[in-house]
Structures are given as structure tokens and as C-alpha cells.
Amino acid sequence: MSTQHVPAPSASPLTHRRPAFDLFEGYALSSVLAGLEIGGLLGTLERDGLSEEMVLDRPPEAANLLGASLRYLVDRGVVRVGASGYSLTEYGREICADKGYLVWLVGGYGGPLSKLDKFVTGAARYGIDYTRNGEWVAGGAAMLGRADVVPYAVDLLKGINFTRMVDIGCGNARFLLLACQQFGASGVGVDLSPEACQLAEEAVDRAGMRERVQIVLGDAEDLDRIPGLDETDLVVTFFLLHEVLGKGREALVGYLRELSDRLPPGAHLLVAEVEPPDGGVSSRQWFTPEFAYVHAVMSQILYPAQQWSEALTDGGFEVAEVLRDGMPGGLIILGRKPAS
Structure with missing residues (x-):
């Protein structure tokens, strides 16, 4: 009787790079980390680590899945396990410094992106059949903005005087509250997302700013809904104007002109x-x-710096300064309505 020799498996069967596996890994890692952050666990892991008791102190299925998630992160070098439980590696801390981008994408836009087959075939339409999660678009933007947008914006505000501000598309109102506290101003925050407005209301209460900061649920394009614009000396709008631009340049300039x-x-x-x-x-x-692609799903386009400046000028604002912030491709533009 003859026998057939079967070669022993090698330690690494891949003889060349297969880029799809990079995408496979990135998708899974992003999903796990964003899910842990949204579930309130990643912050604990960052600060104090997670003990085995903390993992097991939940319903059995949840405990099993959390344990599997942490072991997966160990496999990918994001988490280490020791006698006291699970903690982040240096690589994990580097990732978590930018976790807002993952929350913004996975939590905010994961739903619509999972329906691309329906969008590209015309079986469904964004905004009618499926839409983004406003709570985590706002939450992710606030997280990523802490290091990559806010410090640059605050530096610009140090060069102007204002006592009343309006934040159009305020999200969870973190920047509105920061600016009002740091510069002694009062303010109004406006957002279309009920979830974002709820987060903003809670943040206002925690800050003890109820007498100085008001949150309004409404469409940013409905300027009639924004109280006290005629007495406002600073309007802030972060990552909102491209949504107006989605209706065309004429709509954007008209909105700026009305403002x-x-x-x-x-x-x-x-x-x-x-x-x-x-x-x-x-x-x-x-x-x-x-x-750019995520916004194309929503039928929105982006402008380079020169075109944004031209739109603001055509909309009745002088462009005082344009700078690049810490976000890749990020711009901050300071405009001013002429004094006369």
C-alpha cells in the first residue's frame, strides 16, 4: 500500500503581500474599537484597564463577546493581557488618540455604507430609506476635533472680540461651551439631530451653563429659527457648509448672503x-x-480652500484668514462682515 506525502504547513503560508487582508483587518479593528467606545468600554480600557472581573460582570453572552473582543485586540497588538487584566499597548494608545475618526465612520456612517448595494443600483436612496446616525457623527466629530480642530479654532478666536456666538450644526455643543467659557460669551447651538441636541443639553447642564447657553433643535438653513442673530457677533459652523453646497453653489452663496x-x-x-x-x-x-466618498453617498461635494474663500466673499464676508488644521485636508476660515 502506497502512502502520499503531505508537506507540513509552513509558519507563514503567504509568499507575497495580499492587500485585501489589510482591508479585512482594518475593517474588523475599526468596528471593534468603535463599538467598545460607543459602548463606554474603550475609555475605561484607556484610563484604568479592564480586569477579568469587569469582563465577567455582565450577562454571559455579553461577557463572552467582550472577552473575545479583547483577545482579538491582543492578537492584533492593540491590547496586552497581564495579571491585573487587559490594558492598551503603546500601539493601542496611538490608535486611541485618533479614535474619533473610527467612531465618526463606523458609528456615524456604518449603516449607510452597509447599504451601498442598494444605493448604487437605485433600489434605495440615502436620506429617504437609510441615513447616518447623527449622535455618533456628532460624537466622533467632537472627539477627533479636540486635537485636530479646536486648538486651531481657539487660537483664531483669541484675535477677535465677541460676546454672543451662534454655533450652527453644534453637535454635542462641546466647542460652543468651551468658547463661551473661555471667552466669557453667551451662545446658541443649533442642530438638526435630536440625538445630538440631547447630548448638547446634557453637556450644558453638566457645565452649569443653562443661563448662558441655549440649544435649539432645527434645520441650520432655517435662519428664522435661530434667536438673536441680529445681536450675534460670532457665528461658528464646523463641517456644515458642504451640506448646503450639496444643493449647488448658488444655494451656498444664497445661504451665506442671508446669514x-x-x-x-x-x-x-x-x-x-x-x-x-x-x-x-x-x-x-x-x-x-x-x-469625500462618504459625502458623495449623501450627494455632497467638497471645495478646495480657494473656492471656499470665493463662496464666502460672494456671500458677503471678507476672508480674514485661512489656515490648515491638524485634520488631514482640514481648513479653518475666518470671515468677517464688513463694518460698513
């Missing part, structure tokens, strides 16, 4: 936006190709 007309002379407009990718090799561009 300018309602503000007092000398009032400032602070805008944060993201430029589109420059058309180079995608692998050499962080974030902007994905940001």
Missing part, C-alpha cells in the same frame, strides 16, 4: 471644512478620499 444680511456689521464667521483629495495616489492621502 450676512442678518448679522450686525463687523460680525465674524468661523468655518471648518475639509478639502477634497488632490487626485494623487490614494494610498498617500490620509482620510480625505474616504471623507
Whole structure:
């Protein structure tokens, strides 16, 4: 009787790089980390670590899945396990420094992106059949903005005077509250998302700012819903104008013109936006190709800095300063309504 020799498996059967596995890993890692953050566990892991008792102190199925999630993160070098439980590796801490981007994408846009088959075939439409999760778009944007947007915006605000501000598209109101506290201003935050407004209301209460900060649930394009615009000397709008631009440049300029007309002379407009990718090799561009694509799903486009400046000028604002912040492709533009 003859026998057939079967070679022993090698330690690494891959003889060449297979890029699909990079995408496979990235998708799973992003989903796990965003899920742990949204579930309130990643912050605990960052600060104190998670003991085995903390993992087991939940319903059996949840405990099993949390344990499997942490072991997966160990396999990928994000988490280490020791006598006291699970903690982040240095690599894990580097990732978590930018976790807002993962929450924004997975938590905010994971639903619509999972329905691309329906969108590209016309079987469903974004905004009618499926839409983004406003709570985690706002939450992720607030997290990623702490290091990559807010410090740059605050530096610009140090060069102007204002006593009353309106944050259009305020999300969870973190920036609104920060600016009002740091500069002694009062303010109004406006957002279309009920979930974001709920988070904002809770943040206002925690800060003890109820007498100085008001949150309004409403469409940012309905300026009639925003109280006291004629007395407002600073309007902030972060990552909102591209949504107006989705209706065309004429709609964007018309919106800016209406806003300018309602503000007092000398009032400032602070805008944060993201430029589109420059058309180079995608692998050499962080974030902007994905940001542009997600907004294409929503039928929205992006402008480069020069076109944003031209739109603000046509809308009745003088462009005082344009700078690039810490977000890949990120822009901050400071405009001003002429004093006379």
C-alpha cells in the first residue's frame, strides 16, 4: 500500500503581500474599537484597564463577546493581557488618540455604507430609506476635533472680540461651551439631530451653563429659527457648509448672503471644512478620499480652500484668514462682515 506525502504547513503560508487582508483587518479593528467606545468600554480600557472581573460582570453572552473582543485586540497588538487584566499597548494608545475618526465612520456612517448595494443600483436612496446616525457623527466629530480642530479654532478666536456666538450644526455643543467659557460669551447651538441636541443639553447642564447657553433643535438653513442673530457677533459652523453646497453653489452663496444680511456689521464667521483629495495616489492621502466618498453617498461635494474663500466673499464676508488644521485636508476660515 502506497502512502502520499503531505508537506507540513509552513509558519507563514503567504509568499507575497495580499492587500485585501489589510482591508479585512482594518475593517474588523475599526468596528471593534468603535463599538467598545460607543459602548463606554474603550475609555475605561484607556484610563484604568479592564480586569477579568469587569469582563465577567455582565450577562454571559455579553461577557463572552467582550472577552473575545479583547483577545482579538491582543492578537492584533492593540491590547496586552497581564495579571491585573487587559490594558492598551503603546500601539493601542496611538490608535486611541485618533479614535474619533473610527467612531465618526463606523458609528456615524456604518449603516449607510452597509447599504451601498442598494444605493448604487437605485433600489434605495440615502436620506429617504437609510441615513447616518447623527449622535455618533456628532460624537466622533467632537472627539477627533479636540486635537485636530479646536486648538486651531481657539487660537483664531483669541484675535477677535465677541460676546454672543451662534454655533450652527453644534453637535454635542462641546466647542460652543468651551468658547463661551473661555471667552466669557453667551451662545446658541443649533442642530438638526435630536440625538445630538440631547447630548448638547446634557453637556450644558453638566457645565452649569443653562443661563448662558441655549440649544435649539432645527434645520441650520432655517435662519428664522435661530434667536438673536441680529445681536450675534460670532457665528461658528464646523463641517456644515458642504451640506448646503450639496444643493449647488448658488444655494451656498444664497445661504451665506442671508446669514450676512442678518448679522450686525463687523460680525465674524468661523468655518471648518475639509478639502477634497488632490487626485494623487490614494494610498498617500490620509482620510480625505474616504471623507469625500462618504459625502458623495449623501450627494455632497467638497471645495478646495480657494473656492471656499470665493463662496464666502460672494456671500458677503471678507476672508480674514485661512489656515490648515491638524485634520488631514482640514481648513479653518475666518470671515468677517464688513463694518460698513
